[in-house]
Amino acid sequence: MSRLRETALALAQDRGIIRWRDFAAAGVTSATLARMVDDGEIERVGRGLYRLVDFTASENQSLIEAAKTAPRAAVCLLSALRVHDLTTQLPHAVWLMIGRKDRAPTSASRLQIVRASGAALTEGITHVLQDGVEIKLTTPAKTVADCFKYRNRVGLDVAIEALRDGLHRKAFTVDEFMHMAQADRVARIARPYLEALV
Helix, strand or coil: CCHHHHHHHHHHHHHCEEEHHHHHHCCCCHHHHHHHHHCCCEEEEECCEEEECCCCCCCCHHHHHHHHHCCCCEECHHHHHHHCCCCCCCCCCEEEEEECCCCCCCCCCCEEEEEECCHHHHCCEEEEEECCEEEEEECHHHHHHHHHHCHHHHCHHHHHHHHHHHHHCCCCCHHHHHHHHHHCCCHHHHHHHHHHHC
């Protein structure tokens, strides 16, 4: 086995899903990678994303693929609610928040894209590790505030249920939620629902 193949296999074993640019940075050529795909050692799972053929996927595989495809985007809304265990729904796609002028990513996984700017884009973002991959994720308070902001996309009932569950499970305080609601400019809309629950 050639040194380049060994390097590529070691990278894929170490990182699970790997981007083309990571192979290139390690000196693996596109020809070597193409031969490995043809030989059934590595498979292409998305644009510029590869993994070992016998790779065991975790339950968060779609989140990991989305994070590799769009490292600047934050997992939000229904996907973040699921990670924070604030919903019983299984989202049919990975929800990502990107900047107003950012190019929308493409992925093998289904993606739902929302756009934001200013404080709505930058506040309430945390970084978590999933299977060794860093994922940007909205905090529980930010996630619920976003549900009110994008209520036309996810449904007002989802936002109210998430607010109720978040307060009941003490995932966030009233002050944390109102701070995020102000950043999203939905404090006036969310306040009556909050007052009814508190």
